[in-house]
Amino acid sequence: MTTFSSWSLPILFLALYVVFARTYDAFAVSFQRISEVAGSQILAALISDVLLYIVICILAQRLPNVLPMAAVLAGQSIIATVWATLMHWWYFKSFPPKRSAVIYDSPRALEELISEYGLEKKFEILWVAPVEESLRDLSRLDGLETVFLSDLHSHDRNLILKYCLLHGVSTYTIPRIGDVIMSGAKHTHLFHLPILRVERHCYTPEQAILKRAFDLLVSSVALLVLSPIMLLTALAVKLCDGGPVFYRQRRLTLNGTVFEILKFRSMCVDAEKYGGAQLSSGEEDPRITPVGRVIRRFRIDELPQLLNVLKGDMSIVGPRPERPEIAEAYERDLPEFRLRLQVKAGLTGYAQVYGKYNTTPYDKLQMDLMYIANPGFLMDLSICIATVKVLFLPESTEGFTGQQPVSANEPDTLHQTHEEERETTHVS
Numbered sequence: 001m002t003t004f005s006s007w008s009l010p011i012l013f014l015a016l017y018v019v020f021a022r023t024y025d026a027f028a029v030s031f032q033r034i035s036e037v038a039g040s041q042i043l044a045a046l047i048s049d050v051l052l053y054i055v056i057c058i059l060a061q062r063l064p065n066v067l068p069m070a071a072v073l074a075g076q077s078i079i080a081t082v083w084a085t086l087m088h089w090w091y092f093k094s095f096p097p098k099r100s101a102v103i104y105d106s107p108r109a110l111e112e113l114i115s116e117y118g119l120e121k122k123f124e125i126l127w128v129a130p131v132e133e134s135l136r137d138l139s140r141l142d143g144l145e146t147v148f149l150s151d152l153h154s155h156d157r158n159l160i161l162k163y164c165l166l167h168g169v170s171t172y173t174i175p176r177i178g179d180v181i182m183s184g185a186k187h188t189h190l191f192h193l194p195i196l197r198v199e200r201h202c203y204t205p206e207q208a209i210l211k212r213a214f215d216l217l218v219s220s221v222a223l224l225v226l227s228p229i230m231l232l233t234a235l236a237v238k239l240c241d242g243g244p245v246f247y248r249q250r251r252l253t254l255n256g257t258v259f260e261i262l263k264f265r266s267m268c269v270d271a272e273k274y275g276g277a278q279l280s281s282g283e284e285d286p287r288i289t290p291v292g293r294v295i296r297r298f299r300i301d302e303l304p305q306l307l308n309v310l311k312g313d314m315s316i317v318g319p320r321p322e323r324p325e326i327a328e329a330y331e332r333d334l335p336e337f338r339l340r341l342q343v344k345a346g347l348t349g350y351a352q353v354y355g356k357y358n359t360t361p362y363d364k365l366q367m368d369l370m371y372i373a374n375p376g377f378l379m380d381l382s383i384c385i386a387t388v389k390v391l392f393l394p395e396s397t398e399g400f401t402g403q404q405p406v407s408a409n410e411p412d413t414l415h416q417t418h419e420e421e422r423e424t425t426h427v428s
Helices: 003-023 034-060 067-094 110-116 131-136 154-166 177-182 205-241 290-297 305-311 324-333 335-342 350-354 361-373 377-390
Strands: 098-104 123-130 146-150 170-174 186-190 193-197 246-252 258-264 315-317 346-348
Touching (some): 003 377, 098 110, 110 123, 146 154, 177 335, 205 315, 246 324, 258 305, 305 346
Parallel strands (some): 098 123, 098 146, 146 170, 315 346
């Protein structure tokens, strides 16, 4: 290789590593556990190594020995673990926990979440109070460094925000749906006044062309690369119990259009005999076939949806598609749920990257609306990259234990609910 190539490869690796590491929050020492920081850095290094190996193969026009790269990855893993441990120790030794308070309208037990996520070293919760009590004496906020605002109405929230800004107190706000919608407002000027314009989401012609081109490119390449895995999966599903390979079901996409989603079948054909419609209990669910356990664990059951993307029913990135009946059930208590249909349903999405199985439907809706409020190619690319990390998270395969409308359908591993599939119809 030339001198330029020798220098360009390390620079390329560094650029790739920084992009992936930032996407996976690999430098967020103050907000992540040591294991999460180290794991994110190792994953970023792994992906960067693989991409760099591909580049080397192209430049060398041969397949170099992978053992040196495996040794490099092992060294990178050790360095990442040591770095995460030392930086975590240094940060919390140098920066004591911030004096904090929680003000709520709808209690969420934020102080418990702070402890659950290991952030008690970052925030010291001195008191928790309802918003009415807090507004009676805002001077209680003096001397604090951080205030968490949970589900406050805009008037009350704004009073506290203004006080905190004047007194140098940082705030973390859990928004309401209206706040999320306003985050996508367009800034304009009318009548010599600052105006915020909110309207139903609509891609510009350039955005629509770019998004469709991205969908076609990614789905085509993915189908080509993953076709051996898909063929082996189809064969395994068929040989397992002789039942149909695919599972089809009606789902909702852009503007409420109904389409048939396609998946590899992961449960026995007569799954309903185990007690009718019910949520899956996870890996121990007796309805899951042996092959189904494997393909669900690695999300292989979702791969046929690439055909839905190629056809145009879905996009690579967007809110996960829901059944019409389940959407109707959600909308009875949460009319805003239909706002998700402003864009095409997606194979992955904002809620799938940043939510968990026990994230409530309301919070998932807010995440979907955050994506709709600020869409774009870079956002789609970021979510695609972040999805890779989700595949490695053990919690992303846990059974759902919260209260949701019951759905009798194939478990949607990317939508983060394990649901029962009823395969007496819509199968092939």
